[in-house]
Amino acid sequence: MWLTLFIAALAAFVVFKITLIRYRRRRYPEPHYDWSQINTDDVSFPQGFHWGTATAAHQVEGLLSNNWTIHEVDKGLEQSGQACDHWNRWKDDFQLLSDLGITSYRCSIEWSRLEPEQGVWDDEALQTYSAMIDELLARNIRPILTLHHFSHPHWWEAKGGFADKENIATFVQYCERVFEALSDRVDTWITINEPTVFSTMGYGLGIFPPGRRSPRLTLRVMRHLMLAHARVYRSLKTKRPEAQIGLAKNVTLFDPHNRWSPIDWPLSRLLEWFWNGAWRSGITKGKMLFTKIPEAKRSLDFVGLNYYTHVLTGLSIGSLRKLKFPKREQEVATEFGYPMYAEGLRRAIEFLAPMGVPIEITENGVADADDSLRPEHLKRHLWVLSQAMKDGYNVRSYHHWSLMDNFEWAEGYSMRFGLYHVDFETQERTLRASGELYKQIISSN
Numbered sequence: 001m002w003l004t005l006f007i008a009a010l011a012a013f014v015v016f017k018i019t020l021i022r023y024r025r026r027r028y029p030e031p032h033y034d035w036s037q038i039n040t041d042d043v044s045f046p047q048g049f050h051w052g053t054a055t056a057a058h059q060v061e062g063l064l065s066n067n068w069t070i071h072e073v074d075k076g077l078e079q080s081g082q083a084c085d086h087w088n089r090w091k092d093d094f095q096l097l098s099d100l101g102i103t104s105y106r107c108s109i110e111w112s113r114l115e116p117e118q119g120v121w122d123d124e125a126l127q128t129y130s131a132m133i134d135e136l137l138a139r140n141i142r143p144i145l146t147l148h149h150f151s152h153p154h155w156w157e158a159k160g161g162f163a164d165k166e167n168i169a170t171f172v173q174y175c176e177r178v179f180e181a182l183s184d185r186v187d188t189w190i191t192i193n194e195p196t197v198f199s200t201m202g203y204g205l206g207i208f209p210p211g212r213r214s215p216r217l218t219l220r221v222m223r224h225l226m227l228a229h230a231r232v233y234r235s236l237k238t239k240r241p242e243a244q245i246g247l248a249k250n251v252t253l254f255d256p257h258n259r260w261s262p263i264d265w266p267l268s269r270l271l272e273w274f275w276n277g278a279w280r281s282g283i284t285k286g287k288m289l290f291t292k293i294p295e296a297k298r299s300l301d302f303v304g305l306n307y308y309t310h311v312l313t314g315l316s317i318g319s320l321r322k323l324k325f326p327k328r329e330q331e332v333a334t335e336f337g338y339p340m341y342a343e344g345l346r347r348a349i350e351f352l353a354p355m356g357v358p359i360e361i362t363e364n365g366v367a368d369a370d371d372s373l374r375p376e377h378l379k380r381h382l383w384v385l386s387q388a389m390k391d392g393y394n395v396r397s398y399h400h401w402s403l404m405d406n407f408e409w410a411e412g413y414s415m416r417f418g419l420y421h422v423d424f425e426t427q428e429r430t431l432r433a434s435g436e437l438y439k440q441i442i443s444s445n
Contacts, residue, residue, distance in 0.1 A: 030255045030310075031343050032330055040379040043386035044445065050142060050397035051442045052104035053097065053419065054363055056149040056193070057113070059406040060086035060093075066112035067157040068150065068409075071209035078412030084404060085427050087128070094135050096403065096420060096429060101442040104142040106362055106399045107132075108149035108193070111156075111174055118155050118170075126181055133185050144362070144399075145182065146190040146248065147175045147232070150198055150208065150409070157210060162221045163203070168228045175232045176239070183240050190304055190362065191232045194250040195225035196275050207410050223291050226282045230295035247283075248304030248362045251276055251348040253341075257314030257326055264314035271313055276351060284355060302396070303355055304362035307348045307381075309338040334377075335367040336415060342380035349388050349395065358394045361385070365401035367408070367415040374434035382441065400438060404429055 058068050062083035072079045086093055097105055113125045136143045148171070152161065159167055175191070183189075192198075199221040201208035233245050254271040256264035282288030286297030312326040327339035334340055345364070352359055364381055368374040382398065389395055405418035413424060419435035422428070 030259075031347075032328065033343055035380065038383065040376075040383040043382050043441070045386060045389065049445070050104035050360075051445070052102055052106060052142075052144075052397055052399035053100070053403040054106035054399040054401050055086070055108075055403050055406065056146070056151075057108045057110035058083075058149070058151040059402075059408070060084040060404070061110060061113070062087055064110060064112060064151070065116065065154065066110070066151045067154055067161070067209045070154050070157070071211060075211060077410060078414075080407040082424075082427075083407045084422055084424075089427065090132055091135065093403070093429070094132075094139060094141075096431075097136075097141055098139050099431075100419070100435065100439045102141055103442075104144060104397050104399065105136055105403075106144040106146065106190070108146035109178055110151060111148070112151065112153040114178070115153055115174060118153075121177070126178075129178075130182060133182055137185060142188065143186050144188045144190060144360070145178075145186050146193050147178060148191065149193040161210065162199075162224045162228065163217055165224055165227070168224060168231060171228055172231050172235055176235055179236050179239060179243075183236075183243055187242070188244045188246075188302075188360075189236065190246055190248050191229045192225055193248045193304075194306060195222065195229070195247070196279060197250050199225060200275075201410075219289050222278070223289055223293065226279070226288050226293050226296050230293060230299045233299040234295060244301045246300050246302040246304050246357070246360070248306055249276075249279060249352070250306040250308070250363075251351055252308065253310035253344045253347055254313045255310050257312040261314060268313035271311075280351070280355065300355065300357050302358045302360055303352050304360050305348055305352060306363035306401075307345050307361065308364070308366075309334075310341045310344045311338070332373065334373065335369065336411075340366065340373065340377055340380075342377070342384050345381050345384045346388050349385075349393050353393055358396050360397045360399070361395060362397075362399050363401040364398065365417045367417050368434075369416045371421075371432045371434050374432070375437050378434055378438060378441075 058064055058066065058080060060083050062081065062085045069080060109129060114122055116122065133143055156167065156170065161167060198208065199218050202210060203212045203214055203221050204218040206213040229247050236243060236245055252275055254268040254275065256268045258264045278289050282293055282296045283300055286292060286294040325338045327333055331339035331341060349359060366374055366377045385395060385398060400419060402417045404420035405416040405422040407413060408415040419438055420429040420431055
C-alpha cells in the first residue's frame with residue numbers, strides 16, 4: 001500500500017513538474033532563430049527614422065578629473081588619460097559622423113568639466129559644449145544629450161554622491177543650468193544612463209566607483225537614482241514643456257541556465273525583476289523596491305534602450321570579473337564574455353512597450369577588435385529591429401555603440417566597440433569594414 005502511494009505521489013509530482021516547466025517555458029520564452037535561413041539584408045525602416053552612434057564624455061574627451069579618474073588610481077586600473085582626445089578633436093570627429101550619414105548623435109555632458117569645484121562654474125567649457133551643438137545642427141544631426149553617464153565631480157563623490165539623498169538637489173541644479181544653456185537648440189535629453197548598472201556595479205560588485213560592496217547601499221542608490229531622475233524631469237519640463245526627456249535603461253535579459261531546474265527558473269525571474277522589473281514599476285506605478293516614489297510615475301517622454309545580451313542564470317552564473325559567461329550551444333561568445341543574442345532585442349522592446357512611450361535605441365554594439373563579428377552582429381540586430389517595427393512597435397532610432405574605440409570603463413582600452421578603429425598613440429581614426437557596412441545600410445534606408 002505504501003509503495004503504491006509512493007509511486008502515485010511520485011508520478012503526480014513528475015506530471016506537476018512537467019506541467020510547470022511547460023508553463024514556464026510558454027510564459028518566459030527564450031527564442032533562438034536559425035540565422036542560416038534568414039536574409040538579414042531584408043530590412044526596411046520608415047521615413048524619419050534616426051540613424052545614430054553614441055559616445056560618453058569620460059570615455060572619449062580625455063584629461064578629466066572626476067570620480068572615475070580617482071577610482072582608476074585607487075583600484076590600480078588602466079587610466080583613461082587622454083582617451084580619444086575628443087575635447088580637442090571634436091570637429092574632426094563630427095566629420096566622421098557626416099561621413100557615415102548619421103542623423104542622430106548621442107553624447108554626454110561632463111559635469112566635472114563644468115563645475116570642477118563646488119560652486120565654481122567653467123563658462124568656457126559650457127561654451128565649447130554649445131559650439132558642439134551648433135556644429136551638429138549645422139550638419140543636420142540631432143543631438144541627444146545625456147546629463148549623467150556614470151561620471152561626476154570628485155567633490156560630489158566625496159559628499160556621498162547618489163548614496164546621500166541630500167545631494168540630489170545639487171545634481172538637479174547642475175542639470176538645470178545645462179538645460180537652460182542648451183535647451184533652445186537641444187530637444188532630446190537623457191537624465192541618467194543605466195541606473196541599475198551604475199548602482200549594482202558601484203555599490204554591489206564594487207567594480208565601478210566608489211567601489212563599495214553593500215546590498216543595502218545598492219538598493220538605496222537605485223531608489224535615489226529614480227528620485228533624482230524624477231526631480232530633474234519635473235524641473236526641466238516646467239522650464240520647457242516641449243522638450244523630450246527620458247532615461248537610458250540597460251535591459252539585460254535573464255534566462256535559466258538549465259531550463260528544467262527548479263532553482264534556475266526562480267533565480268532568473270528574481271534577477272529579471274531586480275534588474276528590469278523594479279525599475280519599470282518605478283516609472284509606471286511610482287513604487288520601486290518596496291518604496292513609494294510618486295514623482296517618478298509617468299516621468300518619461302521616451303525611454304532609451306541599451307541592449308547587449310542575455311545572462312544564463314543558475315547556480316553557476318559565470319564571472320563578470322573574468323568576463324566569462326555561459327552561453328547556449330548555438331550562440332557565439334563576444335570578447336566581453338557574454339553571448340551575442342540578437343533575438344533578445346525584440347524581447348527588450350516588448351518589455352518596454354507597455355510603458356506607452358516611444359523607444360529610442362540608445363546603445364547596441366559589440367567589443368570586436370578585429371571586426372570579425374561586428375558586421376554580423378549589426379545585421380542581425382537591425383533585422384530584428386526591422387521586424388519589430390513592422391509589427392507596430394514604436395521605435396524611433398538606432399544608435400550604434402560606439403562611434404569609435406574608447407575607454408571602456410573598468411576594462412580600460414582592451415575592449416574595442418568602435419565603428420572607427422582608434423590608434424591611441426597617434427589618435428588616428430580608421431573606418432572599419434563594419435563602419436562601411438553601417439554607412440551602406442543608412443544610405444539604403
